[in-house]
Amino acid sequence: MLRSDHRELMCDGVLRPMERRAFDLLHYLLKHHGRVVAKEELLEQVWQRRCVTDSVIAQAVLKVRKSLSDVPGFDCPVQTVHRVGYRVVGEVRHRRVAPGLTGRGPALLAVLWPAPRLAHGLNLPPWLPGALAGFSVLSLQAHGVQPIDAERAASLHDDSVQARGLLRLADTKADGGDGPPVFVLEVELTAPGWRTGVSASAGSPFEAAWRAAGSAALALRLRQILLSTSPGEVERRWERLAALVGHPPPQMGACSQHLPALWCRSLVERGLDAEADILMEGAWRGDPRTPHESNEFRRRASRADASRLEGWSDLCLAVYEWTAGDPRRVAHLVDRALTHFDQATSTSLAVRAGAIAEHLMAAVGGDWAQPAWWRKLRDAPIVDGPAGIRRWHRLANLHRQIARDATSGLAFHRTSDAGSHVAPGCEGLQALLHALSGQMRHADGDLDTALSEWARAHDLAERSPWLIPRLLSRLALGDLAARLGDRARLDACLQGLEHLAIGGLPRWRAVNDWLQARRLRLNGQAPAAWALVDKALPVLSHCSLWFRDEAWLFAIDTAWQTRSRTALAALRDTIGGHARQHNRSIAAIALAADATLALLERDKPQACQLMLRAWQTAPSSSTKRQLAMAAATAMLWRRPPHAQALDQALSQAGAWLHRSSNGQRLNQLHRRPQSEFTAARPEHYRVAEPEADLGWLWAP
Numbered sequence: 001m002l003r004s005d006h007r008e009l010m011c012d013g014v015l016r017p018m019e020r021r022a023f024d025l026l027h028y029l030l031k032h033h034g035r036v037v038a039k040e041e042l043l044e045q046v047w048q049r050r051c052v053t054d055s056v057i058a059q060a061v062l063k064v065r066k067s068l069s070d071v072p073g074f075d076c077p078v079q080t081v082h083r084v085g086y087r088v089v090g091e092v093r094h095r096r097v098a099p100g101l102t103g104r105g106p107a108l109l110a111v112l113w114p115a116p117r118l119a120h121g122l123n124l125p126p127w128l129p130g131a132l133a134g135f136s137v138l139s140l141q142a143h144g145v146q147p148i149d150a151e152r153a154a155s156l157h158d159d160s161v162q163a164r165g166l167l168r169l170a171d172t173k174a175d176g177g178d179g180p181p182v183f184v185l186e187v188e189l190t191a192p193g194w195r196t197g198v199s200a201s202a203g204s205p206f207e208a209a210w211r212a213a214g215s216a217a218l219a220l221r222l223r224q225i226l227l228s229t230s231p232g233e234v235e236r237r238w239e240r241l242a243a244l245v246g247h248p249p250p251q252m253g254a255c256s257q258h259l260p261a262l263w264c265r266s267l268v269e270r271g272l273d274a275e276a277d278i279l280m281e282g283a284w285r286g287d288p289r290t291p292h293e294s295n296e297f298r299r300r301a302s303r304a305d306a307s308r309l310e311g312w313s314d315l316c317l318a319v320y321e322w323t324a325g326d327p328r329r330v331a332h333l334v335d336r337a338l339t340h341f342d343q344a345t346s347t348s349l350a351v352r353a354g355a356i357a358e359h360l361m362a363a364v365g366g367d368w369a370q371p372a373w374w375r376k377l378r379d380a381p382i383v384d385g386p387a388g389i390r391r392w393h394r395l396a397n398l399h400r401q402i403a404r405d406a407t408s409g410l411a412f413h414r415t416s417d418a419g420s421h422v423a424p425g426c427e428g429l430q431a432l433l434h435a436l437s438g439q440m441r442h443a444d445g446d447l448d449t450a451l452s453e454w455a456r457a458h459d460l461a462e463r464s465p466w467l468i469p470r471l472l473s474r475l476a477l478g479d480l481a482a483r484l485g486d487r488a489r490l491d492a493c494l495q496g497l498e499h500l501a502i503g504g505l506p507r508w509r510a511v512n513d514w515l516q517a518r519r520l521r522l523n524g525q526a527p528a529a530w531a532l533v534d535k536a537l538p539v540l541s542h543c544s545l546w547f548r549d550e551a552w553l554f555a556i557d558t559a560w561q562t563r564s565r566t567a568l569a570a571l572r573d574t575i576g577g578h579a580r581q582h583n584r585s586i587a588a589i590a591l592a593a594d595a596t597l598a599l600l601e602r603d604k605p606q607a608c609q610l611m612l613r614a615w616q617t618a619p620s621s622s623t624k625r626q627l628a629m630a631a632a633t634a635m636l637w638r639r640p641p642h643a644q645a646l647d648q649a650l651s652q653a654g655a656w657l658h659r660s661s662n663g664q665r666l667n668q669l670h671r672r673p674q675s676e677f678t679a680a681r682p683e684h685y686r687v688a689e690p691e692a693d694l695g696w697l698w699a700p
Contacts, residue, residue, distance in 0.1 A: 018067050111163055187216055
């Protein structure tokens with residue numbers, strides 16, 4: 001449905017974003033369906049004869065097709081007529097839409113909104129209720145809701161929603177306050193078989209009316225989503241729930257990021273499937289009521305003999321605990337949840353459950369025995385179903401590629417690029433996809449693409465109410481920016497952290513401390529940087545997916561710069577606690593820590609030997625590249641470089657050698673003429689530089 005009055009494209013109840021010129025193009029083609037519209041006509045009518053080329057039209061058509069590309073079973077009606085123009089094929093219906101009929105079925109975004117009553121004893125001008133009623137009408141329209149009069153409400157019969165408002169003053173004296181008055185507008189929304197209430201407070205009755213209108217619009221949209229019975233809308237329910245915050249524009253005042261549990265209870269009418277979606281969405285947003293609601297939902301699912309929904313409640317709790325920064329029970333909850341999906345088929349619920357479980361276990365670095373049903377479902381190609389389900393499926397396969405150190409990042413990058421046109425509600429999930437794509441490109445040594453992917457993940461996460469993508473994509477982006485000496489981008493990441501409304505989370509403080517430490521290292525303040533690294537490690541070290549091996553190397557290098565054996569020994573013990581027998585990366589990092597301790601003890605031969613072993617132990621990854629730089633440094637410090645080994649190390653260092661400041665410095669050292677090396681003993685050589693500059697050169 002293309003709404004020319006609201007300039008909206010709706011597909012199965014999901015709003016599809018579209019640029020202005022692409023919207024105008026589709027609108028014009030639909031108005032003239034049944035015939036071929038020449039390019040010259042489009043240039044004249046849509047672009048008003050601006051100086052544009054035919055390629056501009058082709059790009060606009062491509063954007064139209066992208067907007068419709070994720071709708072299953074629907075082919076884009078815009079066809080190209082070679083060397084002539086474009087036409088729309090299929091049936092097109094033109095009709096005028098009555099005011100208020102912005103939805104389908106019983107859940108209409110229309111409401112009867114009379115003038116609010118004034119609380120007893122509220123001494124306000126008599127004209128105020130009428131003025132508030134008129135202002136409320138404008139506020140509702142701005143929030144995407146069409147107010148209707150009493151006659152229109154009667155014609156809608158059971159579909160009508162009516163509002164009753166009460167304006168009162170907040171009791172600030174009870175709290176010991178003596179500041180300016182606070183107006184509270186309480187609104188009760190009722191329809192046959194349904195009732196809920198919203199309220200808003202502000203220093204002005206008109207601002208309170210604006211906020212109340214935003215909350216009422218959110219309540220009506222939630223009701224529309226949860227009461228919909230269309231198969232397409234049910235499949236996309238979670239996407240539409242995720243798109244609620246921030247839509248429609250403008251932002252709904254001081255609206256909470258959490259989906260209200262009260263609305264969930266009053267609107268879903270005890271429908272477990274609908275409540276499952278809203279519970280999971282609340283978990284991703286970090287709603288503190290999730291544990292209580294999850295346990296209550298599990299009891300209801302057990303009474304209804306809905307085993308999969310019992311597992312779903314455990315999975316929601318696991319998501320919340322990971323979001324809140326407590327990963328200790330995540331693995332246990334995931335294992336318990338997946339036992340309820342033993343006979344799972346290729347349903348969207350099973351795909352989402354398996355993909356979320358895979359993501360959580362990769363995020364916390366846990367070992368788990370993947371159920372046979374999930375391996376079969378994950379390995380099977382998913383070509384049908386909503387775009388969101390296909391993204392979950394793609395996320396699971398990305399985790400598998402990263403876990404196996406697969407080198408198929410380029411193939412995914414093309415897929416990720418093609419899927420970067422994101423519908424509202426999928427921004428958080430797509431941010432995770434781009435973040436993992438950045439991880440793979442980073443492991444391949446393609447730092448430019450990794451930086452681009454993480455920047456894209458950060459931009460998408462900022463448009464999403466999901467907390468973890470917003471926080472950890474900023475960590476990945478700021479960390480790489482610091483390694484490449486991009487101070488401006490690092491400062492932007494730090495400034496953005498200050499504006500996030502999640503300052504109470506331990507993970508927020510840890511990310512902030514880590515990026516501050518990165519900035520201090522760039523400024524040459526290693527002791528202050530180590531103090532922050534030491535504070536952040538207990539939290540970030542459990543973010544396995546986001547706290548990659550290179551972060552451990554930065555911690556080792558920072559501890560080394562303090563010349564504190566106590567700090568290095570404590571860090572070595574921490575690394576040993578994360579080491580696993582099959583994890584070659586952590587084993588290599590432990591060897592690098594041992595080498596640094598040996599260097600601190602001035603046992604340079606032992607340090608050199610341990611660093612070479614670390615480089616040889618590490619699997620092919622970005623860690624191996626950085627350890628190759630350290631090994632090359634060790635060879636330069638201790639003896640005349642063995643040409644073959646040194647060239648191999650420098651070759652494996654890859655992009656780090658050319659992009660990072662220390663890599664450039666190492667390259668310069670390697671190319672110094674032999675006369676610049678002075679002999680300490682006949683068989684050993686060192687670079688004639690101050691002892692303070694001696695280091696492994698794996699971090700800026």
